Amino acid sequence: MSLTETAPRQIPDRLRSPLAAKLKSWESLLLAVAIGIFILNSLASPYFLNAWNLSDATFNFTEKAMIAFAMALLIISGEIDLSVASIIALASTAMGVAMEMGAGTPVLVLAGLTTGLICGGFNGLLVTRLGLPSIVVTIGTMSLFRGISYIILGDGAFRGYPSDFSWFGQGYVFWVISVEFVIFAVLAVFYGVLLHKTNFGRSVYAIGNNATGALFSGIRVDRVKMILFLLTGLMAGLAAVCLTSRLGSTRPSIATGMELEVVTMVVLGGVNILGGSGSIPGVVIAAFVMGLVTFGLGLLNVPGIVMSIFIGLLLIGVIALPRLWSMWRG
Amino acid sequence: MEDHGHSTTADPASAAPVLTLDKITKTFPGVKALDGVCLDLYPGQVTALIGENGAGKSTVVKTLTGIYQPDGGQILLDGHPVPFATPQDAADAGVTAIHQETVLFDELTVAENVFIGHAPKSRFGLINTRAMHDRTGEILGSIGAQIDPGVKLKDLGIASRHLVAIARALSVEARVVIMDEPTAALSQKEIEELYELVDTLKAQGKAILFISHKFDEIFRIADRYTVFRDGQLVGAGQMIGVAEEDLVQMMVGRSVDQLFPKSRAEIGEEILTVAGYSHPTEFEDINFSLRRGEILGFYGLVGAGRSEFMQSLIGITKPSKGAIRIDGDVRVIRSPAAAIKAGIVYVPEDRGKQGAILDMPIFQNVTLPSLHMTSRNGFIQLAEELALARQYTERLDLRAASLDTNVGALSGGNQQKVVIAKWLATKPRVIILDEPTKGIDIGSKAAVHGFMSELAAQGLSVILVSSEIPEILGMSDRVIVMREGRIAAELDGDNLQPETLVRHAVGISVEGEAA
Numbered sequence: 001m002s003l004t005e006t007a008p009r010q011i012p013d014r015l016r017s018p019l020a021a022k023l024k025s026w027e028s029l030l031l032a033v034a035i036g037i038f039i040l041n042s043l044a045s046p047y048f049l050n051a052w053n054l055s056d057a058t059f060n061f062t063e064k065a066m067i068a069f070a071m072a073l074l075i076i077s078g079e080i081d082l083s084v085a086s087i088i089a090l091a092s093t094a095m096g097v098a099m100e101m102g103a104g105t106p107v108l109v110l111a112g113l114t115t116g117l118i119c120g121g122f123n124g125l126l127v128t129r130l131g132l133p134s135i136v137v138t139i140g141t142m143s144l145f146r147g148i149s150y151i152i153l154g155d156g157a158f159r160g161y162p163s164d165f166s167w168f169g170q171g172y173v174f175w176v177i178s179v180e181f182v183i184f185a186v187l188a189v190f191y192g193v194l195l196h197k198t199n200f201g202r203s204v205y206a207i208g209n210n211a212t213g214a215l216f217s218g219i220r221v222d223r224v225k226m227i228l229f230l231l232t233g234l235m236a237g238l239a240a241v242c243l244t245s246r247l248g249s250t251r252p253s254i255a256t257g258m259e260l261e262v263v264t265m266v267v268l269g270g271v272n273i274l275g276g277s278g279s280i281p282g283v284v285i286a287a288f289v290m291g292l293v294t295f296g297l298g299l300l301n302v303p304g305i306v307m308s309i310f311i312g313l314l315l316i317g318v319i320a321l322p323r324l325w326s327m328w329r330g
Numbered sequence: 331m332e333d334h335g336h337s338t339t340a341d342p343a344s345a346a347p348v349l350t351l352d353k354i355t356k357t358f359p360g361v362k363a364l365d366g367v368c369l370d371l372y373p374g375q376v377t378a379l380i381g382e383n384g385a386g387k388s389t390v391v392k393t394l395t396g397i398y399q400p401d402g403g404q405i406l407l408d409g410h411p412v413p414f415a416t417p418q419d420a421a422d423a424g425v426t427a428i429h430q431e432t433v434l435f436d437e438l439t440v441a442e443n444v445f446i447g448h449a450p451k452s453r454f455g456l457i458n459t460r461a462m463h464d465r466t467g468e469i470l471g472s473i474g475a476q477i478d479p480g481v482k483l484k485d486l487g488i489a490s491r492h493l494v495a496i497a498r499a500l501s502v503e504a505r506v507v508i509m510d511e512p513t514a515a516l517s518q519k520e521i522e523e524l525y526e527l528v529d530t531l532k533a534q535g536k537a538i539l540f541i542s543h544k545f546d547e548i549f550r551i552a553d554r555y556t557v558f559r560d561g562q563l564v565g566a567g568q569m570i571g572v573a574e575e576d577l578v579q580m581m582v583g584r585s586v587d588q589l590f591p592k593s594r595a596e597i598g599e600e601i602l603t604v605a606g607y608s609h610p611t612e613f614e615d616i617n618f619s620l621r622r623g624e625i626l627g628f629y630g631l632v633g634a635g636r637s638e639f640m641q642s643l644i645g646i647t648k649p650s651k652g653a654i655r656i657d658g659d660v661r662v663i664r665s666p667a668a669a670i671k672a673g674i675v676y677v678p679e680d681r682g683k684q685g686a687i688l689d690m691p692i693f694q695n696v697t698l699p700s701l702h703m704t705s706r707n708g709f710i711q712l713a714e715e716l717a718l719a720r721q722y723t724e725r726l727d728l729r730a731a732s733l734d735t736n737v738g739a740l741s742g743g744n745q746q747k748v749v750i751a752k753w754l755a756t757k758p759r760v761i762i763l764d765e766p767t768k769g770i771d772i773g774s775k776a777a778v779h780g781f782m783s784e785l786a787a788q789g790l791s792v793i794l795v796s797s798e799i800p801e802i803l804g805m806s807d808r809v810i811v812m813r814e815g816r817i818a819a820e821l822d823g824d825n826l827q828p829e830t831l832v833r834h835a836v837g838i839s840v841e842g843e844a845a
Contacts, residue, residue: 011723013693013716014734198708199701206698210687216646216678217687217698217752218667276689 026270026322030285033318037289041296048299055176057295059246061265062180063239064258065287068265069191070232072283075266076195077228078208078275079134081123084236085258086145091115091240093149096158096250105165112244113237119145120233127229128222134229142259149252158250169246180242184287187235192280200224208275264315265290289314346409347372348537349394349425349506355402356389363389365561366403371506371537376528378552378569379541382581382799385558387541391510394539395427396420424505428496428512434483441466441479444498469497472534473527489520496527507531508539513547525551543631545574545836557581574838575829582799582828597807598622600658601791602674602760604643607652612638613815616652620760620791625782627806628795629831635815636795637679640762644669644676656759670699673759677749677766679795681742685749688738692730693719695737696752703755722751727777743774750778754785761785762793767801779805799828811835 022028041048048054067084074081094115095108103111119141126137171179195201203224206214215221244250263273269286271278293314297307347370356364364386371377381387392398393405396414404411407423414420434443441462442449450461466479475493483491499507509528513521528551531538542548548555549569556566557580565580600619607616613635620626628636641647643654645665653660656672663669669676678684686695696719697704704715719733726747730740737748746766753761763782767775782805786792796802802809808822811834819834832838 011692011720011728011730012732013720015732197710199705199710200708202694202698202701202710206687206690206694209689210683212683213685213687214698216644216666216676216684218665218670219698220665220667 027279027282027285029322030268030270030282030289030318034285034289034292037292037296041292041299044296045299048296051176053295053299055178055181057291058178058181058184060294061287061291062178062184063242063246064262064265064290065184065283066187066239066242067232067235067258067262068269068283068287069187069280070228070235071262072266072269072271072278072280073191073195073201073204074134074228074232075263075271075273076208076275076278077204077225078211079127079225079228080138080263081120081134081229081232082138082259082263083119083123083141083145084232084239084262085255086142086149087116087119087233087236088240088243088255088258089149089252090119090145091237092244092250092254093152093158093252095161095240095244097152099158099161105162105167108161108165109168109241112241113234116233116235116237116240117230118233119236120230121226123233124226124229128226146252153250153252159248161244161248166245166248169242169244180246183238183242188280188284192284195280200227204228205276208272208277261290261311264311268315268318345373347406348408349423350406350409351390351393351403352406353403354390354393354400354405356393356398356400363561364393364400367558367561367563368566369539369556369563370566371539372554373505373537374532374535375553376532376538376540376551377554377556378548379539379556379558380548380577380581381558382797385581386561387558388510389561390558391427391508391539391541394420394425394506394508396425421502424503425508426499426502426504426506427508427510428499429510434491434495434498436484437482439480439482440470440477440486440494440497443483443494444469444479444501446498448502465501466497469500473497473500473530474523489523492520504536506537506539508541510541511543512540513542513544521547543836545577545838548577549574578829578832582832596787597624598789601656603655603658605653605655607639607642607649607654609638609642609647609815610650612647613642613812616817618810618817618820620793622791623786623789624807625786625792625794625805627802627809628793628812629797629799629802629809630812630818630835632797634812634835636812637764639812640676640764640793640795641678643762644674670756670758673757674762675699675753675756675758675760676762677746677753677764679764679768681745681749682738686737686745686752688745689736691734692723692728692737692740692748693733695748696722696755699752700756718755719751722755723748725754726751726781741770741774743770743777746770746774746778750781758790760791760793762795764795765797766794767796767798799831802831803828813837 071081071084091112094111098108098111123134123138123141126132127134168179173179173182195204203214203219206217206219207221207224211221243255247254265286266278266283267273268289269278269283271283290311293310294307297310349371351367351369353366353368354364355362355366367386367390369377369379369390379387379390389398393400393414396417396419399415405414406412412419412423414423435446438446444466445462449457450465452458463479470477470479470493473493473496475490475497477486477490477493483494486494512524528538528540540548540552552569554566554568555572555577557564557577559581599622601622602620604616604618608614616639618626630636638647642649643663645663645668654663655661661672663672663674682688687698693716697715700718701710704711704718716733723730723733728747728751729744737745740748750766766778782792782794794802794805803826806826808820809826809831810817811819811821811831813835818837821830
């Protein structure tokens, strides 16, 4: 209080240097965790430090991270989309149907992306036009979208995608750099710029911190939210293209439970689940952390169930640590 | 400071007071909410507490109920000093309050609502439902309410709910009952019933503190009055022998002083015309026009519909009919974004929720409505952003450690400067200021007033919504008084008198009009 009263009339832009702020940030902590896990992994398994193995490891997170970027913006704005895994199922099914009708790769991709966009738009309309809470809406559409997929496929599967379609999930751009990894990197830059360098990104933060205040400030709150739901749907469609291409088949159970892994990645990346704060670099590092943990444990032949225990503990640990630290000090 | 008649000395007639506030002082950062006030509450008597908005009435209620602790002075119960350190202490001393909006629980029964938090227990520590229902029945009976203690609250009408709220206040052994604008939401019939209740409580020997804006009910039920102004006691005594005039005079008090640097700006052509603006519940048939360089005051009591109307001008509340013209052209404003484009901006009363985004830095708050000016093709230009923020915050003499400090870390007055800076940066033509100096310190107040004059002189049109009479009179060229959603009067020149404003606002007939 007294600080503000005695400050000079010339107001400095900032007190802390940007570098000092960065060093103390969540992202630095997370980066330290990532490096730690990397070192542990390379000590625990002789197969870890191999370019092709590391390249394989990226597939553990690239598809989830594509969605996580858009989801990060959505959560920062104070909304959430839990239907993303079901959108993947429906988009993948749409691609399967298109393939059965003899469509080539470009049409397949278009079918996947369009389905994602439509699903995201449906969620967005329910949230912005009817004012329903997004968590309820998307729990509903989570069942709805996958349900449609089950009706179309039953316990069957679509197989026999054209061979050039496999490029998205199995192709390499250069040496060990996969197509999916390049998509991930491009999207990381895209969303990083969108959130941190544009007016749109600023609006997202404003809405998440105080939607009423943002509305009073002339921000078109509903339009921004609608765009975010559309983007999230589109990213789920893109992830469906990559995943379907990588697996080479579509089952209605595809990507089951992935929505929680995506949300975990976003929260681990330092995004406040209540909205208002978070960053794309954080989500990028969180993607690597989750990929490295899963892959490292895989090399050690740890079963999937135990892996999910590790991911859960990691999430709680990383989030509780700063809180415990401040409690211990204060 | 002059010692205003402390009521014990002014009036030795009746029994000793149950509860006394003795020279209570309460300071908030930058504001002295209570400045050595005294208040006596006598058994079996109703004391009316009167004052403008911001006079310190709510602070007194919070002090009496143990929510605030005074910085100076003492509270005496039966003549002995007692600390009211917690709400529980106040309740133990027999002080209970009927608030404007008591929180009730729809899904619980009447008895559960009445006894929530202090239900009678059985031997095993469980709630003794039967005893609770019996006690609730007794309390409701004592205030003449016939409500089944077993029904759920959601099945009751508004009036019955209000009685439940009163029963809850009386469920503790009350000696002092505080009623904070209890009739604000009631119909005439319910108000009559409330008066009867007050008489019942008086007969039971309870001391009652009655806070109200309405003169008719004060004269109807109060035995004594106490008037506050700007956190100070200005008068107290018995209702017998006091005239309406005297109370209004005390409430308004001092002549409008030189605190208000209103320079006569040149008033130009009509900028904004509002015709027949109406809303189903909040306001009706609002007509006025605003000229270039003019400061137009809007006075009224809390709840007169001023803020709701102002928010309809910027597209937040949707009017049911009516039209606005800007420079003679009809404009439809459906969103704040459209209002900003049309040059109308609004500095809201609720700074924390509507005005500022507290968890974001100062510079980001300032540039939020004008991001298009500090960006290129949608990309933020940080240097331009900081420059714009600096330009307007320094003009308003903002005191802050740095421009990337979060607004929430600033004092109320400095937060308000950020909000005003944010709107000025959009280069508006009409700026609406809704209670712009509420809860801010004297220094910031003067800065805001000075700036308002400067803006008008530069040709900006200002609408000033305020419940503070000195502010309204000191700053405005013309004043519109609203009452219950309608324009009650439009005053200028010699009609701009404190008494006239208050009379129109509370609905007392004005000399010259038919009574």
